Amino acid sequence: MNLIVCVKQIIDPETPAAAFKIDPEAKRAIPPKDRPLVISDYDEVAVEAAIRVKEAQGGKITVLSLGSQSATEVIKHCLAMGADEGILLSDPLFEEEDRSITAYALAMAIKKIGDFDLIFCGRQEGDWDAGQVGLGIAEILGIPSVTPVKKVEVKDGTALVERVVADGYEVIETPLPALVAVSSELGVPRYPTMKGIMMAAKKKVDTWTAQDIGADSTRLGPSGAKVKMLKLFIPVHEAKCEFVEAESPEEAGANLAVKLREAKLI
Amino acid sequence: MAEYKGVLICGELLEGQLASITAELLGIGRKLADDLGQELSAVLIGSGISPAAQECIYYGADKVYVIDNPLLEEYLTDSYVSALEKLIREVTPDILLLGQTSMGRDLAPRLAYRLDTGVTLDCVDLAIDPDTKLMQQTKPVYGGNAQAVYVCEAKPQMATIRAKSMSPLERDESRKGEVVSFDPALETSAIRGKVVDRIKEEVVGIKLEDADIVVCGGRGIGGPEGFKQLEELAQLLKGAVGATRPPCDNEWVPPHYQIGLTGKLVAPTLYVGVALSGSSQHLAGMSGSKNIVAINKDPEANIFSVAHYGVVGDYKKVLPAFIEKCKALLAG
Numbered sequence: 001m002n003l004i005v006c007v008k009q010i011i012d013p014e015t016p017a018a019a020f021k022i023d024p025e026a027k028r029a030i031p032p033k034d035r036p037l038v039i040s041d042y043d044e045v046a047v048e049a050a051i052r053v054k055e056a057q058g059g060k061i062t063v064l065s066l067g068s069q070s071a072t073e074v075i076k077h078c079l080a081m082g083a084d085e086g087i088l089l090s091d092p093l094f095e096e097e098d099r100s101i102t103a104y105a106l107a108m109a110i111k112k113i114g115d116f117d118l119i120f121c122g123r124q125e126g127d128w129d130a131g132q133v134g135l136g137i138a139e140i141l142g143i144p145s146v147t148p149v150k151k152v153e154v155k156d157g158t159a160l161v162e163r164v165v166a167d168g169y170e171v172i173e174t175p176l177p178a179l180v181a182v183s184s185e186l187g188v189p190r191y192p193t194m195k196g197i198m199m200a201a202k203k204k205v206d207t208w209t210a211q212d213i214g215a216d217s218t219r220l221g222p223s224g225a226k227v228k229m230l231k232l233f234i235p236v237h238e239a240k241c242e243f244v245e246a247e248s249p250e251e252a253g254a255n256l257a258v259k260l261r262e263a264k265l266i
Numbered sequence: 267m268a269e270y271k272g273v274l275i276c277g278e279l280l281e282g283q284l285a286s287i288t289a290e291l292l293g294i295g296r297k298l299a300d301d302l303g304q305e306l307s308a309v310l311i312g313s314g315i316s317p318a319a320q321e322c323i324y325y326g327a328d329k330v331y332v333i334d335n336p337l338l339e340e341y342l343t344d345s346y347v348s349a350l351e352k353l354i355r356e357v358t359p360d361i362l363l364l365g366q367t368s369m370g371r372d373l374a375p376r377l378a379y380r381l382d383t384g385v386t387l388d389c390v391d392l393a394i395d396p397d398t399k400l401m402q403q404t405k406p407v408y409g410g411n412a413q414a415v416y417v418c419e420a421k422p423q424m425a426t427i428r429a430k431s432m433s434p435l436e437r438d439e440s441r442k443g444e445v446v447s448f449d450p451a452l453e454t455s456a457i458r459g460k461v462v463d464r465i466k467e468e469v470v471g472i473k474l475e476d477a478d479i480v481v482c483g484g485r486g487i488g489g490p491e492g493f494k495q496l497e498e499l500a501q502l503l504k505g506a507v508g509a510t511r512p513p514c515d516n517e518w519v520p521p522h523y524q525i526g527l528t529g530k531l532v533a534p535t536l537y538v539g540v541a542l543s544g545s546s547q548h549l550a551g552m553s554g555s556k557n558i559v560a561i562n563k564d565p566e567a568n569i570f571s572v573a574h575y576g577v578v579g580d581y582k583k584v585l586p587a588f589i590e591k592c593k594a595l596l597a598g
Contacts, residue, residue, distance in 0.1 A: 013408065013409045013545075013546070013547065015411075016566075016568060017411060017568045018566075018568075022412055027414075099375075103379065123528070124528070127407065128414075129407055129527065130386075130387055131371060131388075132375035132378070132385065132387065135376050136376075138376070144458040144459050145376070146343075148371075150521075160462070164368075164521075165368045168465045168467040168522075169464075169467075170463070170465075171461070171462050171463035171464070171465070172460070172461055174458060175458050175459065184514075184515055184528070188515060226378075226420050227384035227385075227416050227418045228419075229416055230415045230417055231414065232407070232412055232413075232414050232415075233413055233415075234411065234412050234413075237571050240574075241570050241573045243570075243575075243576045249583035249587070250586075251587070252579050252584055253579075253586070253589075254587045254590070254591040256559070256561075256584075256588055256591075257588050257592045260575065261592075265536045266595070
């Protein structure tokens with residue numbers, strides 16, 4: 001089977017709120033100096049999902065990432081987990097943070113890769129939380145999609161996919177090729193093994209530009225953006241916390257109960 | 267060149283009645299329509315749904331389109347995207363709103379790409395810019411650490427709204443409006459995929475989203491055993507138990523316990539967070555809580571930046587004492 005995974009490199013979402021800073025002019029978050037960039041959470045689960053399908057069905061996993069040269073680290077991480085090949089999409093024309101542009105670029109890259117049975121991506125990116133690019137890729141390629149997904153099994157040329165819904169899940173049967181947007185309920189992504197890391201280090205990650213993928217430049221850059229960001233800001237938290245003082249944790253617990261009772265909350 | 271006019275909301279039904287998100291969509295839809303001096307319409311998609319159409323009018327719609335077809339009994343991406351696409355091309359609304367729900371988060375992006383327009387998902391605020399007359403769309407980003415305001419010049423302008431972030435209007439049976447049937451001429455061959463099974467998670471006791479008191483445990487609980495104490499506290503206070511993502515990912519508790527950006531949204535009168543750091547992703551799911559109490563051994567934990575009451579200490583020592591005192595106070 002030909003499996004493709006789309007991944008994104010982002011600022012670590014575990015960055016403590018106190019260390020999180022934005023540049024209101026550039027309308028981006030400022031990468032904290034002491035924290036490395038990471039693979040978007042759900043994208044890592046998507047890699048795990050692809051590896052499970054490869055283990056069951058055999059085949060090849062190609063990892064695709066649209067970003068700057070530093071995104072190569074994230075691609076290598078996916079190779080170390082068990083993906084086979086990695087491709088970086090990098091071009092100034094891709095830099096506009098617009099879902100239409102990202103989806104179009106990734107879709108054109110996938111067309112260049114050629115045959116595919118299943119495309120995996122995370123249900124939403126850990127920075128902008130939009131959750132649209134995967135579905136956009138599916139729409140541009142004209143294939144069915146399922147989101148958000150907690151299990152993927154392939155059987156007789158179709159995929160049986162468990163889709164998370166508000167009060168449980170649905171089992172959807174979808175013809176291939178298809179795209180699945182994976183959620184963390186699928187499971188914890190496996191740690192790369194030493195062997196995996198060494199093999200990944202030896203692999204070359206190609207870089208493709210807008211020209212390489214045959215992209216129509218009018219669909220890229222500022223003219224290709226459908227949605228414009230007017231403003232990025234950090235909302236101010238106004239709550240002031242009343243800390244319960246006590247000699248011991250046990251006393252604090254008891255005092256807390258009294259305080260809440262006095263406030264008529266319990 | 268079609269003229270794009272009017273606000274259209276895509277409503278949802280729950281067991282034949284309007285789902286709460288529908289009234290919320292009509293509430294914000296009415297406000298946007300009034301600011302623009304335009305009409306507010308609603309569309310309902312499904313099978314055997316016509317009786318609910320009038321309810322949309324009572325909650326603010328001037329017109330309701332009903333797309334009623336047995337093929338639409340269950341939500342499927344292809345059939346619903348196609349049905350709504352056909353209506354949009356016919357009606358050409360200026361603004362199209364959906365809920366950030368299982369249906370909305372799937373339908374909206376594909377529809378936006380198909381209509382060659384943009385969409386902003388999970389909006390917590392929508393407003394008309396007085397100068398440009400465009401809809402400004404505000405949504406949390408970076409897991410809730412920041413908020414971004416977007417605008418789209420392509421039409422229709424599309425957005426999904428976060429549940430419980432917009433207020434419905436008062437239901438008014440004297441409101442008048444028009445109900446219109448719409449046939450999207452669905453092609454069955456274009457519907458790929460089908461639902462082969464549906465599994466409902468067993469929820470024992472009060473539903474998390476509806477509970478007035480929520481007790482929530484985080485990574486610091488350490489394992490499934492610690493959650494038993496939280497269950498005890500929740501039972502005592504007649505509330506529900508929730509969790510942040512790590513306990514769910516680690517399978518200490520079932521997945522439907524998750525409160526957060528991609529979990530449940532809660533806004534109870536009392537929220538007690540035990541051994542959780544308060545990541546932005548989690549705050550996004552509970553920051554609407556009226557009174558927030560936090561117990562954590564780390565004084566720098568982010569949860570204290572939103573809490574009203576806090577105890578810095580090991581929950582294993584604080585919580586049992588807290589529960590015992592609650593029992594005594596409630597008995598007396």
